[in-house]
Amino acid sequence: MAISVAIIGSGPAGFYAADAITKSVDDPVIDIIERLPTPYGLIRGGVAPDHQTTKKVAKKFEKTALQAGIRYFGNVEVGRDVTLDELHEIYDAVILAVGAPADRVLSIPGADKAGVHGSAAFVGWYNGHPDFVELEPDLNIETAVVIGNGNVALDIGRVLVRSKAGRAKTDLPPYARDAMDASPIKDVYLLGRRGPLEAKFTNVELREMLDLSECAPVVDAADLPDSVPDDMEDRAKRLAEKNLETLKAFAERDPNAMPKRAHFGFYAKPVEILGDDRVAGIRIERTRVEDGQAVGTGETYDIPCQLVVAAIGYRAEPIPGLPYDERQGIIPNDKGKIADGLYAVGWIKRGPSGVISSSRPDGVEVAEHIAADFPSGGSKPGRDRLAALLDERDVRVVHFEDWKALDEEEEARAEQPQPRHKFTAIDDMIEHLEGRE
Ligand SMILES: Cc1cc2nc3c(=O)[nH]c(=O)nc-3n(C[C@H](O)[C@H](O)[C@H](O)COP(=O)(O)OP(=O)(O)OC[C@H]3O[C@@H](n4cnc5c(N)ncnc54)[C@H](O)[C@@H]3O)c2cc1C
DSSP states (O other): OOOEEEEEOOSHHHHHHHHHHHHHSSSOEEEEEESSSSOSTHHHHTSOTTOHHHHTTHHHHHHHHTSTTEEEEETOOBTTTBOHHHHHHHOSEEEEOOOOOEEOOOOSTTTTSBTEEEHHHHHHHHTTOTTTGGGOOOOOOSEEEEEOSSHHHHHHHHHHHOOHHHHHTSOOOHHHHHHHHHOOOOEEEEEOSSOTTTOOOOHHHHHHGGGOSSEEEEEOGGGSOSSOOTTSOHHHHHHHHHHHHHHHHHHTSOTTSSSEEEEEEOSEEEEEEESSSBOOEEEEEEEEEETTEEEEEEEEEEEEOSEEEEOOOEEOOOOTTSOOBTTTTBOOOBTTEEETTEEEOTHHHHOSOSOGGGGHHHHHHHHHHHHHHOTTOOOOOTHHHHHHHHHHTTOOOBOHHHHHHHHHHHHHTOOTTOSOOOOOOHHHHHHHHHHHO
């Protein structure tokens, strides 16, 4: 009998796993179960709306979805519509590919004030993720602070200071684009607790700040070392050298040459959000770096601002019935294996770091486990039982052909040069699909 596999989550990790399993096992039956009607996880809901080329990787995953033996079950949430235990009973192998969707919490006094958001929520909002459409951050502001020194912080800062013409080429949903276009924002601060050598920005993204048509990148030359120390590990050293060169180019720019500015603040540890009910500023403690760690100096200064976004990382959510590693924010696993017939890939397995393709080896690894764990094929019914169960429960499953109808509609209703006009409410997606039937 064919091995039946349920993959929970249709982000990159889920699709890489599906693809790898088709190559390591004979004629598997693979069902990809996704809580949203729309596939692709953070490619749709995380990757910046002005990075359309990156989003094109979804085309590759579309080919996987259309392979014989693979079926997409969208709009089905594990834990709500079907339980993990049920899937474990029905399928030979169950793979968790649910990502790490929660924000790491900013725990400083005042972090609960209005106008302070986590990056998962803020990015989800501007990417039209149905969970965050109602965030409606107040962008009637002049200054925003983004806490974090990685690409997510850069994405947020860049999207906020882009020109109207630049935003018109994105797939920002109209509510987010209108709010940003109407925003009088002039300054964005990107703050890192450590120095420029420790920043996690990839260099391509950092250099992009030099190409913005309305915003000058700004950095204090005094924060930039002359060179990178020799004792750094090779890869980190190469990145630090490139970033240092780019930051030196920022330092040569005239901050007043453009109407907006993106300030790169290093050695800056947020210690308190200021204001009454709403954020009115942020108090920063100056640090120095010792053995790679930020150490407070006791010297503080304030930055007045009306919006704070904490881009300080993500964490997986605990899954009822499974152990959870609080420190790493993952489900404990041994090279992707959690228990017999239960596996993990992507951010739920490794933690929230790395790019899209970093999940590819997870897929290969889990496919090897499955090939080894089921040498004489499978024994569980899989798909038919799931379909019957969902039918009994009146779940409106969105299959891949339905998603393609949504995809086509999003492209058809976009106004040039916008690449797509996203559906952002699940009800609207279902209504559109029902209208065609
Ligand atoms: C803001 C941001 C920007 C990024 N930009 C880039 C970039 O430009 N380039 C790049 O290479 N990488 C980028 N990344 C990293 C990249 O997105 C991740 O490495 C990758 O998406 C992780 O894949 P994943 O499949 O583990 O998780 P995800 O992409 O999060 O996918 C998890 C999927 O599981 C689904 N799911 C969750 N729970 C359930 C459930 N109970 N039932 C059913 N389905 C469920 C979710 O809806 C989601 O679709 C970015 C990440 C973020 C956060």
